[in-house]
Each structure stands twice: as C-alpha cells, then as structure tokens.
Amino acid sequence: MPQLQLPMFPVGVTSVTSDLSFQKEAGTITYFYGSLPIFSHPEDDIQSFRMITAQFCVNGHTRQADIVRAFGLPKISVKRAVNRYRTEGPKGFYQKKKGRGPSVLTPSVLAQVQQCLDEDTDVADIALQLDIKADTLSKAIRAGRLHQPKKKSPRCLESSKSERSSADRAALMGVATQDTLGRVAASIGDLDAVTPQFQPALDVPNGGVLLALPALLVMGLLKYTERFFSLPKGYYGLDSLFLLLAFMALSRLQHIESLRYCAPGEWGKLLGLDRIPEVRTLRHKAQLLSRDHQAKAWSAELCRYWMALAPEEQSNILYIDGHVRVYQGNQTQLPRHHVARQKLCLRATTDYWVNAMDGQPFMVVNQVVDPGLIKTIENTLLPELKSRLPPQVQPQIQAVNTPSPYRLTLVFDREGYSPDFLARMKAQQIAVLTYRKYRSDAWPETEFHAHTLSLPMGGETRVKLAERGVCLSNGLWVREIRKLTERGHQTALIASDYQSDLTRVAARMFARWSQENYFKYMREHYGLDKLADYRTEDITEPMQVVNPAYRELDGKVRSQVGKLNRLQAQFGALHFEGNLDDKNYTAFEQKKADLKQEIEQADARIKTLKLARKETSRHIDVSDLPGDQKFKQLSTQSKHLIDTLKMTAYRAETAMANSLRETMTRPDEARTLLCALYKTEADLLPNSDNQTLTIRVHHMANVVSDKLIEKLCAELTATETRFPRTNLRMIFKLGSN
Numbered sequence: 001m002p003q004l005q006l007p008m009f010p011v012g013v014t015s016v017t018s019d020l021s022f023q024k025e026a027g028t029i030t031y032f033y034g035s036l037p038i039f040s041h042p043e044d045d046i047q048s049f050r051m052i053t054a055q056f057c058v059n060g061h062t063r064q065a066d067i068v069r070a071f072g073l074p075k076i077s078v079k080r081a082v083n084r085y086r087t088e089g090p091k092g093f094y095q096k097k098k099g100r101g102p103s104v105l106t107p108s109v110l111a112q113v114q115q116c117l118d119e120d121t122d123v124a125d126i127a128l129q130l131d132i133k134a135d136t137l138s139k140a141i142r143a144g145r146l147h148q149p150k151k152k153s154p155r156c157l158e159s160s161k162s163e164r165s166s167a168d169r170a171a172l173m174g175v176a177t178q179d180t181l182g183r184v185a186a187s188i189g190d191l192d193a194v195t196p197q198f199q200p201a202l203d204v205p206n207g208g209v210l211l212a213l214p215a216l217l218v219m220g221l222l223k224y225t226e227r228f229f230s231l232p233k234g235y236y237g238l239d240s241l242f243l244l245l246a247f248m249a250l251s252r253l254q255h256i257e258s259l260r261y262c263a264p265g266e267w268g269k270l271l272g273l274d275r276i277p278e279v280r281t282l283r284h285k286a287q288l289l290s291r292d293h294q295a296k297a298w299s300a301e302l303c304r305y306w307m308a309l310a311p312e313e314q315s316n317i318l319y320i321d322g323h324v325r326v327y328q329g330n331q332t333q334l335p336r337h338h339v340a341r342q343k344l345c346l347r348a349t350t351d352y353w354v355n356a357m358d359g360q361p362f363m364v365v366n367q368v369v370d371p372g373l374i375k376t377i378e379n380t381l382l383p384e385l386k387s388r389l390p391p392q393v394q395p396q397i398q399a400v401n402t403p404s405p406y407r408l409t410l411v412f413d414r415e416g417y418s419p420d421f422l423a424r425m426k427a428q429q430i431a432v433l434t435y436r437k438y439r440s441d442a443w444p445e446t447e448f449h450a451h452t453l454s455l456p457m458g459g460e461t462r463v464k465l466a467e468r469g470v471c472l473s474n475g476l477w478v479r480e481i482r483k484l485t486e487r488g489h490q491t492a493l494i495a496s497d498y499q500s501d502l503t504r505v506a507a508r509m510f511a512r513w514s515q516e517n518y519f520k521y522m523r524e525h526y527g528l529d530k531l532a533d534y535r536t537e538d539i540t541e542p543m544q545v546v547n548p549a550y551r552e553l554d555g556k557v558r559s560q561v562g563k564l565n566r567l568q569a570q571f572g573a574l575h576f577e578g579n580l581d582d583k584n585y586t587a588f589e590q591k592k593a594d595l596k597q598e599i600e601q602a603d604a605r606i607k608t609l610k611l612a613r614k615e616t617s618r619h620i621d622v623s624d625l626p627g628d629q630k631f632k633q634l635s636t637q638s639k640h641l642i643d644t645l646k647m648t649a650y651r652a653e654t655a656m657a658n659s660l661r662e663t664m665t666r667p668d669e670a671r672t673l674l675c676a677l678y679k680t681e682a683d684l685l686p687n688s689d690n691q692t693l694t695i696r697v698h699h700m701a702n703v704v705s706d707k708l709i710e711k712l713c714a715e716l717t718a719t720e721t722r723f724p725r726t727n728l729r730m731i732f733k734l735g736s737n
Contacts, residue, residue, distance in 0.1 A: 013032070014070060015070075016056075016062055016066050016067070016070045017061070017062050017066055019033060019034055019061070020032070020033055020056065020061055020062055020066075022070075024043065027042060027043045027044075028040055028041070028042060028043065029041055029042075029043055029049070031052065033061070039052050047093045047094055048093070050077075050081040050084075050093055051081075051085065051090050051093040051094075053067050053071070053078065053081065054078075054081040054082045054084065054085035054093075055085060055090070057078070057082050057085075058082060058085055058086060064078045064079060064082060081093075104132060104136055105132075105136065105137075105140055105145065109130070109132070110140070110145060110146065112130065113126055113130065113132075113137060113140075113146060114146055114147065116129070117146060117147070117148050117149060118149060120149065121733075121735070122735050123137050123138060123141075123148075124735065125733070125734070125735035128706070128710075129710075158200035158201055158202045158683065158685065159199070159200065159201050159202065160202050160203065161202065161203045161204075161205075161266075164201065164265060164266070164269075165263070165265075168263070168264075168265040168275070175264060175265070175275065176263075176264050176265030176268060176274055176275035177274060177275060178265075178274040178275075179194065179273070179274040182194045182235060182274075183235055186233070186234050186235035189233050191233065191234075191235065192233050192237075193231075193233075193234065193235070193236065193237030193238070193240070194235050194236070194237065194240075194273065195272075195725055195726070196240070196271060196272025196273060196723065196724070196725055196726055197272050197726075198269075198272045198684055198686040198693055198723075198726075198728065199269070199684075199686070200684065200685055200686060201269050201683065201684045202683045203681045203682075203683065203698075204266055204269045204270065204681060204682055204683070204684055205263070205266050205679075205681055206247070206251045206266075206267070206270065206678065206679055206680075206681075207270065207680065207681050207682025207683070207684065207695065207697065207698075208677040208678050208679065208680035208681075208682055208697050209247045209250050209251050209270065209678040209679075210270060210682065210695045210730070210732075211656075211677060211678075211695065211697065211712065211713070211716055211732055212246075212247075212250050212649075212652050212653065212656065212678065213243075213721060213723070213730065214716050214719045214721040214730070215651075215652035215653075215655045215656055216243075216246055216648060216649070216652045217721065217724075218652075218655070219306075219648050219651045219652050219655070220302050220305045220306070220648065221242055221243070221246055221645075221648050221652075222238075222239050222242060222243075222724060223302075223305065224298055224301045224302065224305075225238050225239065225242060225298070226238070227298075227301075228294050228297050228298040228301070229289050229294055229298065231285070231288060231289070232288075236273075236277055236285070237725065239724040239725060240271050240273060241277075241282070241285055241289070242645065243271055243724070244267070244271060244276055244277075244282070245286075245642065245645045246645055246648060246649045246652075247267075247270060249526055249645060249646045249649040249650075250649050250652070250653060250678045251678050251679060252525055252526075252675065252678075252679075254525075254526060254527025254530050255527055255530045255531075256279055256282055256283055256286070256532070257279055259276065259279050259282065260279050264276050264278070269684060270684075272723065272726065283533060283638075286532065286533070286638045286641060286642070287533065287637070287638055289641055290637035290638045290640065290641045291637065293637070295637060295638075295640045295641035295644060296640055298641075298644065299363065299364075299640060299643075299644040300363070300384065300387075300388065302644065302647075302648070303362050303363045303388050304388045304390070306360070306362055306651070307362060307388060307389065307390045308390045310356055310390070314356055314357045314358075314456065315390050316389070316407060316408050316409060317356075317357055317408075317409045317411065317508060318354050318355070318356070318362070318385070318408065318409070318410055318411065319354070319355045319356070319357070319359075319411045319412070319512055319514070319515045320352065320353070320354055320355075320373070320377060320381065320410055320411070320412045320416075321352070321353060321355075321373075321412060321413065321512075321515050321516070321519075322350050322351070322352050322353075322367075322370070322373060322376070322415075323350070323351045323352075323353060323519050323528070324337050324338070324339050324340070324348045324349075324350050325348055325349050325350070325351055325528075325529045326339060326342075326346050326347070326348045326529065327346075327347050327348055327349060327634065329531075329534070331534060331536050331632075331634075332536050332631045332632045332633070332634070333347065333631045334347040334348060334349060334368070334631055334633075334634070335347070335368075335369055335370075335545065335546075335631070336348070337349075337350060337370060349366060349367065349368055349633070349634060350366070350367045350370040351364050351365070351366050351367070352364065352365050352366075352367060352373070352376050352380070352381065353515065353518075353519075354381065354385070355514070355515045355518060357456035357508065357511055357514065358456050358457055358514060358654075359457075359514035359515055359517060359518040360518075360650070360651055360654055361518065361647045361650065361651075362388075363384065363385075363388075364640075364643055364647075365380050365381065365384075366636050366639075366640075367380075368539065368543070368633040368634075369543055369544070369545050369622070371544075372415070373412060373415045373416045374415075374416055374418055374421050377410065377412075377416065378421075378424070382428075382430075385408070389407070389408070406429050406430060406431040406496075406497060406499070407429050407430065408429075408430045408431065409430075409431040409432075409433060409497055409508070410425070410430060410431070410432050410433070411433045411434070411508055411509060411512055412433075412434055412512075413434065413435060413512070414434060414435040414436070414437055416432075416434050417434050417435065417436060417437045417494065419472035419473050419474040419476055420474055422472070422476055422478065422494070422496055423474055423476045425496065426476070426496050431495070431496050431497035432494075432495070432496045432497075433493065433494070433495045433496075433497060433505065433508060433509050434493070434494055434509075435491070435492065435493060435494070435509075436480060436492040436493065436494040439490070439492045442490050443466055443468070443482060443490060445484060445488075447466040448464040448465060448466045448482070448484040449464065449465065449466070450462055450463070450464055451463060451464070451465050451502065451503050451506070452503065453503050453506055453507040453510065454503070454507060455507060455510075455511055456507070456508075456511050456514070457511070457514060458661075458667075463483055463484075463506065463510075464483065464484040465481060465482070465483055465484075465502060465503070465506055466481070466482050466484070467479060467480070467481045467482075467502055468480050470494075476496075478494050478495060478496050479494070479495045479496070479497070479498065479505070480492060480493065480494055480495075481493040481495060481502065481505060481506055481509075483506065483510075493505070493506070493509050495509075518650075521671075522646070522650065525675070526646045526649070526650065528643075528646070531634070531639065532635075532638035532639040532641070532642045533635055533638045533639075535634075535635035535638075536632040536633065536634060536635060537632060537633050537634070537635050537636075538632055538633075539622050539623075539632065539633050542621060542622075543621070543622045544619040544620070544621060544622070545619065545620065545621075545622050545625065546618065546619060547616060547617050547618060547619060547620045548625065548626060548629050549616050550613060550616045550617065550618050550619075553609055553612055553613040553616055554613055556609050557606060557609045557610055557613060560602060560605050560606045560609060561606060563602055564599065564602040564603060564606060567595065567598055567599045567602060568599060570595060571592070571595050571596065571599060574588075574591070574592055574595070576588045653671065653674055656674055656712065657670040657671050657674055658670075659712060659715060660673065660674070660708055660712060663708060663711060664708060673700075673705055673708065673709075676700065676701070676705075677697070677700070677709060680697055680698055680700065681697075681698050682695050682696060682697045682698060683695075683696040683698075684696075686728060691727050691728055691729060692728060692729050692730075692731050693723055693726075693728035693729070693730050693731065694731045694732075694733060695730060695731070695732050695733070696733045696734070696735050697709065697713070697732070697733070697734050697735075698735075699734065699735070706734060709734050710734045712732075713732035713733055713734055714732075716730075716732045717730070717731050717732050717733075
C-alpha cells in the first residue's frame with residue numbers, strides 16, 4: 001500500500017494561481033479568491049482539503065498541475081480526488097469506507113466470546129477454545145465490539161509467588177505460619193483441626209496435582225479414615241495429612257525427608273492451609289496413625305473396596321509375587337535374600353504383593369524371614385483373601401454345576417510349582433496357573449496352532465499354542481499349555497482351571513508381567529523400597545530361621561565336595577607316557593598314591609561333616625539364635641501406611657491415564673504426561689460467592705498436550721467434586737494469568 005503523502009502549507013500567503021491563494025495561520029488553512037476568504041479547514045483535516053482542492057479543479061478555478069505544484073502532492077492523489085468529486089460530490093469525502101463485513105466474529109461468535117469474557121476467561125484461552133486468533137479478539141476489544149470486564153478491587157487480587165515467599169519468610173511464628181490465631185488455638189487445645197481456607201494465589205508449584213483429587217477420592221483415600229484413625233487435638237486434620245502424603249507420592253517426592261527442601265507455604269496452598277507440617281512433625285503423625293495396627297485394618301478395608309470396584313471378569317483372578325526390598329542400613333542385621341535384579345545375596349526383607357490383571361495392587365504383606373511363596377500363600381495370603389472377596393464371587397460357586405468349580409484363580413511364577421500344593425488348592429476350589437518345572441521332551445510342532453490373545457491392558461497378539469492333559473507325580477490331572485516361540489522354544493504352563501478357554505488361560509499367564517512392570521514403575525517413581533522411618537521392632541511371633549550352625553556345616557560340606565571333585569578330576573587326568581622300566585615311573589606312582597591318599601582324606605572329612613550336619617537341626621526358632629546372630633525386624637507400621645497411600649495414588653494415576661489413552665495417538669505416554677501435569681504450576685482462584693475453587697493449570701509443553709489436558713479438565717469438572725471439609729466445588733481449567 002503506497003504511503004500517504006500530506007500537503008505542505010508554508011507559513012504566510014502562498015499563491016496557487018494569479019487569483020487563488022491560501023494562508024496557514026494558527027493551525028488553520030484559509031483559501032482566498034482575490035482578497036476575499038472563501039473556505040477554511042483545520043490543518044489536519046485531510047478530507048476537507050481534498051474536497052476543496054477537487055472543487056477548485058472541477059469549477060475551473062485552477063488546474064490539477066497547479067495543486068500538485070503548490071502543495072507537493074502526487075498527481076494520482078489529485079486525480080482521484082477530482083474523480084470522486086465528480087461522481088459523488090462533496091459528501092463522498094466524508095462517507096465511511098464500506099467493509100466486507102465480519103467473516104470470523106459473526107454475531108453468534110461475538111455473543112459466545114462475550115459470555116466467556118463475562119466469566120473471567122482469558123483472551124488466550126478463548127482463542128484456543130474457539131480456534132480464533134488472539135489478535136482478532138484483541139482488536140475487537142479495542143474497537144468496542146467486545147467488552148472485557150474490569151479487574152476486581154485490589155483486596156481480591158491474587159498473590160504472586162514472590163509476594164508469598166517474602167510474606168512467608170517474615171511470619172512471626174516461623175516460616176509461612178500466617179494463621180496465627182489458628183495455631184494459638186491449637187496450642188491451647190481449643191481446636192480439633194483447622195478448616196481449609198483457600199486464598200487466591202498465582203503460580204503455585206505442583207498445582208497440577210490437584211487434578212488428581214477426584215480420582216483419589218473415588219479410590220477411597222478418605223473413605224474409611226474416620227473409622228480407623230484418630231489424632232489428638234491439633235492444627236492438622238486427618239484429611240489434610242492423607243491428602244499431603246498422596247500429593248507427595250504423585251509429585252514424585254519418594255520420601256518424607258524430601259519435604260525438607262520444599263517451600264512449606266506453597267505446599268500449604270494446595271491444602272488450604274498456611275503451610276504443611278515440618279518433616280519431624282509429619283513423621284511423628286505417621287507413627288501415631290500407624291499404632292495398634294490401624295494401618296493394616298484400613299488397608300484391608302480398602303482392599304475389599306478395590307476388589308468390589310474391579311470388573312466382574314477380573315475380580316477373582318489374582319497375581320501373586322514376592323518383591324525383595326534391600327536394606328542398606330546398619331540398625332539390624334537382617335537375613336540375606338537373593339536379589340534377582342542384582343544377582344546378589346543381600347540383607348533384605350520380602351514383601352508379597354497381590355495385584356489385579358492390569359497390574360493395579362490390592363494388598364501387600366511383609367515377611368521378615370521369607371518362608372517361600374507356597375507357605376506365604378497358604379498361611380498368610382489365603383486367609384486374608386477369603387475375607388476380602390467381593391460378593392459377586394460367592395454366587396458363582398453355587399451357580400456353576402461342574403465337577404471342579406473354582407472361586408479364585410492364583411497366578412504366580414514357577415517358585416510356586418508343587419503338585420501337592422496344586423492338589424491342596426483344588427480341594428479349596430482355587431485354580432492355580434503357573435509355569436511348569438521339569439518340562440518333558442518337546443512336543444511336535446504340528447500340534448501348535450495360531451491363536452489370538454486379548455490382553456487385559458488392551459490390544460491383541462498372535463501366538464502358537466498347544467494343549468494336553470497331563471498327570472503329575474501325585475496323580476493330579478491338570479492342563480498343560482505350551483507356547484511355541486519363533487526360535488522354537490516351548491514355554492510350558494500348568495493350569496488347574498478346567499473351565500476357561502485355552503486363549504483366556506494363556507492370556508492370564510502371559511499378562512503376569514504387568515505385576516513385574518508395577519514393581520519396576522513403583523521403585524523408580526514412587527520409591528517403593530524407601531523406608532518410612534528408621535525404627536526397629538523385636539520379633540514377637542514364632543518364626544523359623546536357618547540354624548547358623550547348620551549353615552556353617554553346610555558351607556563346609558559344599559567346600560569339601562568341591563575340593564574332592566577337583567582332586568578326582570586331577571586323579572583321572574593322570575596317565576604315564578613311556579615304558580614301565582622307565583626311571584620316571586616310580587615318581588609317577590608316588591604322585592598318584594599321594595593324590596589317592598588326599599582323596600581318601602577329603603572323603604573322610606566329608607562323611608564326618610555330613611554326619612554332623614545330619615545331627616544339627618536345619619531350622620530353629622528365631623528366639624534360639626545365638627546372641628551375636630540375633631536380629632530385629634524393621635518397623636512395618638508406618639511403612640504399611642505409606643505403601644497403602646502409594647497404592648491409592650497409583651490407582652488414581654491409572655484411572656486418569658486410562659481416560660487420557662482414549663484420545664492419545666501414543667497411549668504409552670499417558671503416564672509421562674500425567675507426571676508432567678502433577679509438577680505443573682497452577683493458579684488457585686476461590687470464589688466464596690459462587691462456592692467454587694478454580695484450579696487454572698498452566699499450559700503444557702505443546703498444543704497436543706494442551707488439548708488432552710483440556711479434555712481431562714472438562715471431565716474432572718463434570719464430577720462436581722468438592723474439596724474435603726469445604727463447600728467449594730472444584731473447577732478445572734487450562735490457561736494462564
């Protein structure tokens with residue numbers, strides 16, 4: 001577009017023609033014909049200038065060339081003005097330009113945008129929501145087509161992170177202790193627990209974790225707390241402590257000690273408090289909540305609740321496996337366990353987990369001295385599981401009129417393979433699915449046929465399977481299913497489930513890796529192996545351990561047997577090369593005799609050691625251990641409470657991930673996106689008049705993630721969740737200040 005060239009008006013009187021002249025004085029242009037003034041206009045009134053100069057040309061008072069010379073204008077500008085005067089007259093210079101009309105901001109769109117503005121929605125968020133450029137909306141606001149509400153009075157303005165940091169440091173009773181009256185009341189026993197009160201705040205760290213609150217409540221985080229737990233009067237309530245621990249787990253703070261390096265006031269904003277408790281206080285509260293086995297009773301009730309929530313086709317299929325938790329401290333000398341992931345024998349304790357088919361946890365039990373998978377199932381897990389079965393399992397036992405009905409299916413690795421154990425489980429109407437030990441010869445490949453397996457986590461896979469009925473050593477008939485790999489290896493499974501289809505049984509066994517993936521994910525993200533406290537406890541229950549004397553004798557036997565084998569190998573490798581009358585033959589005979597004597601002595605030592613080992617008890621009670629061999633167990637009360645909270649947090653994260661996967665092109669990245677969301681800053685905007693608490697999460701790293709989180713926010717807002725112990729309905733939005 002060519003640049004507009006303005007006319008030049010010199011000071012004083014300037015002649016245009018011999019009869020026509022103009023004068024500039026005090027910002028006004030006056031035109032003279034002869035000595036008479038005929039027209040005037042302000043200096044900046046370009047439309048009047050064009051109109052009068054065009055009129056002079058049309059009426060014959062001057063030529064277009066005279067106007068160009070006198071005012072320094074382009075010829076085309078004067079020509080256009082003359083043409084407009086001839087076609088439209090003087091009024092043509094004062095008419096508004098005709099536009100093409102709005103193509104984006106139509107009346108309906110304007111009404112929709114105005115409604116969003118009235119709801120205090122940011123222009124950037126409206127543009128993203130309606131797919132309109134933010135510049136277009138800004139221009140419409142400046143033009144007056146849209147009206148943006150004024151900001152609220154200064155007393156309602158949100159606090160910035162910098163302002164809060166300065167105020168927290170200046171608090172009189174300690175860092176971030178802004179609620180002076182509440183803390184004084186709690187100190188004199190006049191307060192049971194402070195009521196959460198949210199204040200407007202911008203850029204709160206980890207504010208995105210509040211999006212997990214609806215899922216945490218659905219998973220029963222606060223469902224049974226009042227029944228099983230109680231605290232003395234104080235500032236912090238039960239719900240605040242449980243929410244804090246759950247938020248910590250989701251934010252990947254793997255240990256209570258991690259809070260030592262976090263701003264307590266910023267975490268307090270997430271709970272509606274002035275600050276969170278100190279690390280020492282929080283650890284003490286966890287110990288109070290874990291006394292008298294309250295945590296175990298609460299965990300058992302949650303297990304029943306979770307089993308009732310599970311889909312009916314998965315509620316009676318349980319995965320069981322042991323997880324070795326290595327102990328690196330020096331408070332006690334725990335027995336050594338073999339750690340498969342490190343291929344070492346280390347001091348550790350074993351946790352046995354029960355998980356669903358999709359890997360979500362149900363329960364966990366700790367074994368200081370690992371008695372083995374079979375004994376743990378029979379003596380510990382089964383009695384507890386039978387009391388926690390969902391109601392829908394019991395009618396199945398009566399409805400199925402078959403020779404071998406079952407109410408549970410236990411899936412575990414080959415450590416639990418035992419024909420006698422399978423028979424005992426069958427007598428209790430429990431099906432078992434495991435890998436077979438001592439596999440026989442390979443089956444002909446002609447028996448294998450391709451099948452499609454539907455995996456519990458979604459998706460399908462094609463495998464080659466074959467099945468036979470086999471009789472175990474104790475006369476128990478079971479199903480043996482084999483999978484043929486591309487390399488020709490045959491993986492053998494044993495199942496006492498006589499009812500389910502071949503593909504269902506195989507899918508359940510091969511999906512057992514979901515439990516291994518759970519262990520790995522929890523170790524890396526939730527600190528599964530971290531200690532909750534550093535206390536130890538005396539072992540009060542009767543418990544059998546390996547006799548140290550037996551272990552020492554057994555080690556000597558193994559050492560001597562190894563030496564004997566090496567001596568026998570040397571003796572067998574001796575041979576003489578030469579004639580019998582050779583002078584070296586005598587030395588050969590002597591060497592062979594000496595070696596034979598060593599073998600006989602080693603064999604005698606082994607017999608003596610084996611006899612002593614046979615007369616020594618292999619196992620003794622833990623109370624009968626020698627003084628230097630006795631040990632204490634790690635405190636499991638607080639650990640059980642923290643583990644249950646982490647299980648609840650994991651289940652909440654899984655529910656949110658399943659919701660995101662429905663619209664993600666890369667479903668495997670759902671948990672990664674949630675991990676970033678939980679650490680994202682957010683604005684907290686309470687509205688006491690409308691009884692709402694708006695959590696405005698800041699934008700994610702890219703537009704695709706923004707759209708996914710925006711959809712998740714809409715779903716969470718639709719739940720109409722209210723923050724515990726308040727009347728604030730939570731509204732989740734994606735945007736920025």
